Amino acid sequence: MPIESAAGRVRxxxxxVELLLLTDDTAPVRISSLRPAEVxxxxxxxxxxLVELNxxxxxxxxxxxxxxxxxxxxxxxxxxxxxxxxxNAAGNEVxxxxxxxxxxxxxxxxxxxxGTSVLRATTEVINRGTGELTLTYLSSLALAGFGGGLRAxxxxxxxxxxxxxxxxxxxxxxxxxxxVSILGSGDPKDRFAxxxxxxxxxxxxxxxxxxxxxxxxxTWQIEHQGAWHWELGGLKEDLYLQxxxxxxxxxxxxxxxxxxxxxxxxPVAVAVTRGGLDDGLRALTSYRRAMRRPQVxxxxxxVIFNDYMNCLWxxxxxxxxxxxxxxxxxxxxxxxxxxxxxYSDDSGWWDTVGAWEPSKVRFPDGLGVTIKExxxxxxxxxxxxxxxxxxxxxxxxxxxxxxAFFWRDGRRIAETGRYHLxxxxxxxxxxxxxVVDGLIAQYGIGYFKFDYNINLPGTDALGEAPGAGLLGHNxxxxxxxxxxxxxxxxxxxxxxxxxxMRLDYAMLERMTLHSTSDQVxxxxxxxxxxxxxxxxxxxxxxxxxxxxxxxxxEEASFAxxxxxxxxxxxxxxxxxxxxxQRIRVAAAVSTYKEYRSLIAQAEPYxxxxxPGWYDDQIALALVADxxxxxxxxxxxxxxxxxxVPLPGTWRTADVLFPAxxxxxxxxxxxxxxxxLPAGPAARLIRLQH
Numbered sequence: 151m152p153i154e155s156a157a158g159r160v161r162x163x164x165x166x167v168e169l170l171l172l173t174d175d176t177a178p179v180r181i182s183s184l185r186p187a188e189v190x191x192x193x194x195x196x197x198x199x200l201v202e203l204n205x206x207x208x209x210x211x212x213x214x215x216x217x218x219x220x221x222x223x224x225x226x227x228x229x230x231x232x233x234x235x236x237x238n239a240a241g242n243e244v245x246x247x248x249x250x251x252x253x254x255x256x257x258x259x260x261x262x263x264x265g266t267s268v269l270r271a272t273t274e275v276i277n278r279g280t281g282e283l284t285l286t287y288l289s290s291l292a293l294a295g296f297g298g299g300l301r302a303x304x305x306x307x308x309x310x311x312x313x314x315x316x317x318x319x320x321x322x323x324x325x326x327x328x329x330v331s332i333l334g335s336g337d338p339k340d341r342f343a344x345x346x347x348x349x350x351x352x353x354x355x356x357x358x359x360x361x362x363x364x365x366x367x368x369t370w371q372i373e374h375q376g377a378w379h380w381e382l383g384g385l386k387e388d389l390y391l392q393x394x395x396x397x398x399x400x401x402x403x404x405x406x407x408x409x410x411x412x413x414x415x416x417p418v419a420v421a422v423t424r425g426g427l428d429d430g431l432r433a434l435t436s437y438r439r440a441m442r443r444p445q446v447x448x449x450x451x452x453v454i455f456n457d458y459m460n461c462l463w464x465x466x467x468x469x470x471x472x473x474x475x476x477x478x479x480x481x482x483x484x485x486x487x488x489x490x491x492x493y494s495d496d497s498g499w500w501d502t503v504g505a506w507e508p509s510k511v512r513f514p515d516g517l518g519v520t521i522k523e524x525x526x527x528x529x530x531x532x533x534x535x536x537x538x539x540x541x542x543x544x545x546x547x548x549x550x551x552x553x554a555f556f557w558r559d560g561r562r563i564a565e566t567g568r569y570h571l572x573x574x575x576x577x578x579x580x581x582x583x584x585v586v587d588g589l590i591a592q593y594g595i596g597y598f599k600f601d602y603n604i605n606l607p608g609t610d611a612l613g614e615a616p617g618a619g620l621l622g623h624n625x626x627x628x629x630x631x632x633x634x635x636x637x638x639x640x641x642x643x644x645x646x647x648x649x650x651m652r653l654d655y656a657m658l659e660r661m662t663l664h665s666t667s668d669q670v671x672x673x674x675x676x677x678x679x680x681x682x683x684x685x686x687x688x689x690x691x692x693x694x695x696x697x698x699x700x701x702x703x704e705e706a707s708f709a710x711x712x713x714x715x716x717x718x719x720x721x722x723x724x725x726x727x728x729x730x731q732r733i734r735v736a737a738a739v740s741t742y743k744e745y746r747s748l749i750a751q752a753e754p755y756x757x758x759x760x761p762g763w764y765d766d767q768i769a770l771a772l773v774a775d776x777x778x779x780x781x782x783x784x785x786x787x788x789x790x791x792x793x794v795p796l797p798g799t800w801r802t803a804d805v806l807f808p809a810x811x812x813x814x815x816x817x818x819x820x821x822x823x824x825x826l827p828a829g830p831a832a833r834l835i836r837l838q839h
Contacts, residue, residue, distance in 0.1 A: 218341045555572060
């Protein structure tokens with residue numbers, strides 16, 4: 151990966167991707183383009199600063215900037231020191247761009263991931279002065295050179311995300327996003343901004359986005375489980391992009407740096423690909439598999455039964471669990487997770503959580519008896535925990551020291567009956583180490599579902615800005631997870647945040663898998679399940695499959711197909727089903743086990759496009775090794791034939807599940823007609839070359 155440097159240009163080629171920087175003794179380093187190496191870059195006149203940063207007391211320069219995070223004086227004062235290439239501990243090549251001003255040293259690290267078209271960027275600021283400095287904005291990634299991005303044909307992609315309605319991708323033209331050229335008047339002053347507020351990284355939007363032109367697509371993800379911001383703005387006839395973690399304007403984030411102290415931004419990864427958004431999402435899929443912590447679960451894909459969704463609803467007891475354990479084993483599950491409630495004597499446990507000791511009322515003979523029942527059935531036992539909170543009525547809330555909690559203006563913060571724990575506190579980490587290690591040692595727990603059900607803007611407990619306090623906790627929590635997995639390398643950790651409220655790759659770099667939703671209705675889950683691989687690798691995307699005795703064969707099959715191209719979270723009431731219904735569930739699980747190894751290496755395709763929330767027809771395909779697994783959903787009233795354009799040309803097609811319900815298949819090479827009865831109806835189909 152040679153660095154070519156000549157005539158004020160630095161060209162770095164990383165695999166098939168080329169990064170072009172512009173250097174000048176009288177200006178900061180600017181980024182001109184990030185493109186496939188064989189694609190001619192656009193005009194270099196539209197470059198932007200590689201790093202934008204602001205310091206308290208400095209502000210902006212040049213024209214009035216409106217609301218945009220651009221043309222800051224502190225960034226304008228930077229000058230190039232050196233550009234070098236290094237190799238990091240993971241063996242990846244890293245371009246290091248070092249700039250400095252009188253008081254600051256700024257280091258941009260741009261990491262290449264072999265075998266992908268993805269780069270990951272961070273920015274480090276070091277106070278080299280003699281006095282304290284306060285950062286109020288610092289970009290992780292900046293891009294320009296999209297090639298006439300304000301023209302017709304450019305598409306801006308973002309994904310709306312909310313509780314029980316996750317993963318809803320939207321596309322806007324620049325004009326619909328409020329971005330237009332103002333011709334001879336100079337650069338526009340407005341922006342199109344996407345911002346996550348608080349400690350849920352995907353409470354309203356996924357920490358992702360994309361710019362698609364007629365030729366190329368740039369797709370990015372912010373690898374942070376808290377607050378973040380990205381913005382697009384006009385740059386003459388083109389666009390610029392800036393991405394960051396928390397900011398002062400948006401998140402009350404300020405970072406004080408004493409002389410010699412440093413701060414590093416949250417990572418941002420970006421893929422540049424030919425083709426559309428699908429191609430960028432496939433590139434990120436490859437990158438996500440490369441950057442995450444290796445875990446056996448990612449290749450084995452065991453089937454998980456969880457007693458919560460459309461089942462016990464957080465009210466487990468020994469008597470209720472016993473028939474479920476038997477039914478889960480009969481269905482072919484391999485893990486059995488006891489969800490919320492196992493620690494409380496009554497159902498009003500929401501604001502009492504925190505001790506994490508088994509209820510003697512729910513388990514009069516001890517939790518160990520039920521755990522042994524799970525193990526004797528051939529299942530690995532799991533438990534639900536919410537490590538980052540303590541209920542306001544929990545005795546633990548009075549036993550922990552003040553530094554264990556989030557505070558604001560001298561008051562301990564309570565949110566929906568919970569106090570938020572601060573994992574920078576040694577007392578918090580030691581207590582949760584003791585809880586988790588103790589449950590593993592005493593009961594042989596092999597799986598934890600770590601939930602997170604509150605959303606807070608931050609803490610000023612240590613005298614810092616609230617946004618800085620939240621970021622400090624975020625990073626300490628990730629460190630705690632790393633230490634936990636180092637001690638227990640075979641442990642399976644599920645990330646959940648009221649379903650999909652923390653769908654980000656700070657968590658999923660470490661956590662084994664992630665709950666995609668709390669959606670209780672099988673029809674509404676279909677678009678979530680189909681879109682899930684856009685944000686999480688299929689082998690990490692946990693989808694509820696909750697067939698119930700009241701379901702018709704088509705409804706039960708629909709509920710099961712929802713999960714068959716991800717990670718099965720089996721639930722519902724298999725213990726109350728008749729023999730024919732139990733056979734249907736077992737058939738789905740058995741079929742899944744036959745092909746699940748393919749899921750772990752497959753690339754996602756959306757033959758009918760990424761699903762809309764109200765679409766009657768939805769399709770998702772996973773393709774690997776000459777095989778495609780295609781899920782097709784029909785939510786309309788009448789019988790229909792779903793016409794599916796296929797990725798590639800295929801020789802054969804057969805229905806894997808449900809094999810007993812009426813389906814017609816009409817394969818013509820690169821198109822498949824799937825004849826289905828009136829909805830709800832869903833089928834899993836296998837295609838082979």
